[in-house]
Every structure is written in C-alpha cells, then in structure tokens.
Amino acid sequence: MKYWLMKSEPFVYSIDDLARDRITSWDGVRNYQARNFIRDDMQIGDMAIFYHSNSEPPAAVGVCRISSEAIIDETQFDHGNENFDPRSKPENPAWIAREVSFVKKFRKQVSIDEMRANKKLSEMLILRKGNRLSVTPITKQEFDEILKMGE
C-alpha cells in the first residue's frame, strides 16, 4: 500500500464536499508526472492526505482512500469543461482519473507552517520550493505523522 498527498483548492472542491459526496472522481489533472502517479503507481486501497491549496492557510485537512482502478478522465472530452483538452482523442485518452472516497476530516487542520516546523516532514515534496505537483507520494511515516497532528 502506498500513501499520497493530493491537493485541491477548497473553493473548487473541499474536504467538506467530499464528506458530503462520500466519493468523487479525482479528475482535471493536466500534468504528466502527476498523471503517471495516478495511472501507474496508485492502487485501490492506497491512502491519501487531502490538502487545501490556495487557501488561508494552506493545510492538510483530512484523509481519503483511492477506491477505483485508473479510469478515463471524461472532462478532457467535454467542450464546456474548463479542463477540456482538444488534443486528446477518445481512442487514445491522454488523461486519467481515480475515484476517491471520504475517510475522515481532521479535527484540527494541519497548516503548511506546522508541517514545515516538523522535522519528520522535511523531505515531503510539497514543502520543497517550487513544487507544483497536485499529486505526490509520501511515506507511511509522513502519513502517520500528519494524521497524528490532525487529531
């Protein structure tokens, strides 16, 4: 089993939205490196930290679980969708999604400042300067540590 950190802007889709929906399609990823993680490295049952980016403060806010195989991201073919990709063809879809299901919302959100202050989390990609990947692998130790901080 692997562990992940997945970023979402809360005014687009928040942990409360996932708590309400219980399951959602994690689509709209338009970066090849992140796409490859989703397509090739994720497995059903993997756990992920749900992180709010572009929020005040940016913070880890909960946990979700990868709950489907790699599926086609239908938004790439939807002309009205902001993630429409005119270069992607249905016979060879460029973009992939996964269903993720709600596990828990943290009692206390874990801000980026708190994560930076924790030496055990210093290797996380999300904290590296210039990192912009919306999906990044983390270790079990990092996952457990964030979980502990959010309790």
Next chain:
DNA sequence: GCCAACGTTGGC
C-alpha cells in the same frame, strides 16, 4: 534538439 516566450501554480 535548443531555448525564448509564455502560461500556470500556489505561497506569500
């Protein structure tokens, strides 16, 4: 294949 220009991300 190089690389300048451009667009996007996301913390601040």
Next chain:
DNA sequence: GCCAACGTTGGC
C-alpha cells in the same frame, strides 16, 4: 496582486 519556479509550446 506579486512573482519565483517550473512546465509547455513553437520557431528555428
């Protein structure tokens, strides 16, 4: 709103 960092695009 700014801008550093970085990915993508496209002319050559």
